[in-house]
Amino acid sequence: QCQEIRNMTTAVIEFSPLLVVEIVSPNNADDDYRYKRSEYAVRGIPEYWIIDPIALKISVLTLISGFYELAEFNNEDRIISVTFPDLKLTPQMVFAQ
Numbered sequence: 001q002c003q004e005i006r007n008m009t010t011a012v013i014e015f016s017p018l019l020v021v022e023i024v025s026p027n028n029a030d031d032d033y034r035y036k037r038s039e040y041a042v043r044g045i046p047e048y049w050i051i052d053p054i055a056l057k058i059s060v061l062t063l064i065s066g067f068y069e070l071a072e073f074n075n076e077d078r079i080i081s082v083t084f085p086d087l088k089l090t091p092q093m094v095f096a097q
Contacts, residue, residue, distance in 0.1 A: 016043045024052040047083045058091045
């Protein structure tokens with residue numbers, strides 16, 4: 001996908017990203033947890049992360065047969081990503097101040 005972007009001659013990207021990351025807004029949590037999920041599934045985005053700084057958790061949604069499978073990670077849990085299998089990241093690292 002990176003090579004495709006480098007070779008682009010237009011400013012419009014017509015393919016879906018491999019990963020979408022959303023940071024939960026206190027005023028719009030329903031958008032991040034419910035509504036956007038169906039939009040991203042329709043677009044075929046294989047992985048969708050929801051970063052929740054209030055609950056201090058990271059939700060990883062993996063698209064399987066048109067529906068997202070949810071895995072939640074807290075504290076020192078190693079985040080499991082199908083898109084980035086070698087990733088070594090924990091919520092604690094993300095939320096560290």
